Amino acid sequence: MTVLTLGLNHTTATVDLRGRFAFAVDQIAPALKTLREQLTGAPQSEAALLSTCNRTELYMAAAGAGKPVPQLRHAAIDWLSRTGGVSRDELLRHTYVLEGGQAARHAFRVASGLDSMVLGEPQILGQMKQAVREADTAGTLGTTLHQLFQRSFAVAKEVRTSTEIGAHSISMAAAAVRLASQLFEDLSKTRVLFVGAGEMIELTATHFAARSPRAMAVANRTLERGEKLAAHLGAQAIRLADLSQRLHEFDIVVSCTASSLPIIGLGAVERALKARKRRPIFMVDLAVPRDIEPEVARLDDVYLYTVDDLSTMVQTAGEKRQAAVAQAEAIIDTGVQGFVHWLDQRSTVPLIQALHGQADQWRTAELTRARKLLAKGEDVDAVLDALTHRLTQKMLHGAMVELHSADAHTRPQMVAALSRLFLRGEAVLPTDLQRPRGRLLNDEDLA
Structure with a gap:
């Protein structure tokens, strides 16, 4: 998944321009539903809308990092420009578009009050929580944005309890x-x-x-x-x-x-x-x-x-304020690293699901075969032995095929990968296996 943030705030747009993109709370869920209907190029996308006196921001997530991402970005910009009644070019002069880790960092800074006109002001956190509730009501809050916002709230809590950021602000x-x-x-x-x-x-x-x-x-x-x-x-x-x-x-x-x-x-x-x-x-x-x-x-x-x-x-100065900001930014950095790591892991979910599905198919087939043999009166130990043997052979078959078909350049990497996956460091590989010399290995070599 890829996370996007499209927005304008008190540093990029005047109060009159921001007013054109302001949404009352009861307008947010209908607006998100309208946006979802227009995202035909990214049907599984997620969206949340934050609208306050200082900012209007769209937080979005889309599967993959290829074609759907620019489609999502363009569609969001077009929708927002129509909503505010300004041209696309005019909107882009006053907006920021952030992606991935930068989008997460922005969300964490907003929740923590570091991006506010009032440094450390707490009201924005409640407004972000309201935005999450409205996105949930609209049906546009998916797993990725839910995780982003929950981590934002956790980071904001740590910033407020671990630093004096709120003590140096004027509401x-x-x-x-x-x-x-x-x-x-x-x-x-x-x-x-x-x-x-x-x-x-x-x-x-x-x-x-x-x-x-x-x-x-x-x-x-x-x-x-x-x-x-x-x-x-x-x-x-x-x-x-x-x-x-x-x-x-x-x-x-x-x-x-x-x-x-x-x-x-x-x-x-x-x-x-x-x-x-x-x-x-x-x-x-x-x-x-x-x-x-x-x-x-x-x-x-x-x-x-x-x-x-x-x-x-509402601007304050001094060493204490700077120290509090530095502490807060360090907490945010850690939070961003954790979210990006989680986001990277999400890319393997389809593979993990496919592996579990394949393993379940093998298990079901072998159980069906074993039950039939037991129903015929076959020896229980022999049936169980055959079941486990066939399961292990099926699990190893793909790895053995890849290993045997690898050439001299790719075989060392293949050997290392299989060792990590199946041996888990419990066995020492023969030197001949690490440096193949002339012939392909067979099942007997690995027995």
Whole structure:
């Protein structure tokens, strides 16, 4: 099997371009089924789709390393370009395609938080596990990708328990609070609105709640879910439909929904600023695609930040960070070597299955013959002796034929191979057998 990774992330594409390839959780399984239908050149392929605010990545596996692999790669690129509505050439300018060990290394680094905008952030691990569940639901998660992801999770766990990688990171939520503190001297005097009720909003709201703002509110498309989060935070729940009429009440707005279109427009923010008598609004758009129209950033009294804008806030430096990264990379190296070794072993599975099948055929035939002889009253010891003799002859026959037909150049290698397979180092081969001189060996020579 060959493993492929095709993706784009915060280092290769802008937030707007990434937004064109963003998938909500409930869209992933249907998308994978559609992709599978288009992979006619690789019907036994596997696929999983990871989509977050920072990346969209396809993980794929195909049998063999020949013709199916480029077919799989081309089909995946074509499918993704159509999905995002961009040309193939435009997509390729912002994507990376990795294969084999490099694809495994990338998956391990992503799971461990080394490829994240926030170094060591833990949220990506949960998102990868969700991607695996969706691939399983879609029926596109095979043995190879299952093994890849399980090893990714194991490596990520070891990185977190054996290094201090997580101790040297600033989460997006903490970064948002830090930026807000630079604009408002006392966050306890601010009113904060959270738009959405997902994991990222809950995390960010928890960080803001620790600063005890004067008031908090949660606006969500599904009021029941918004009320649940609001109750947890001690906040007020409001309807998303009422957002534009109440926007002026809030000093801080943090939005992260799965909407495919912006839900906070330029006009709504302009009206809010007018009602606030030009008092500033701090806004954080953590959604991909955007929740807040980008034109809002041009307004004088609005401080709008996207996930990309927060990147400078989540970078840390120093010797401890570098040491933690070096330790993590060493753990990942070991994990990659183990996966590549397992992948190489998988290539022999068809041969192993064929050998077992052939041995079972021989065993069944000889058992049938022995039972017939016993039914006729033949001596049991004689029947068993004949059975074992015929089985061993069948097992050795192919090896003897290859040995006898080998020429002077290939016979030493054949002898060495047969010695490893059948003698297992328990016998010393005659010198004549290692250096054949003129005649082919027969069964009596080996007796």
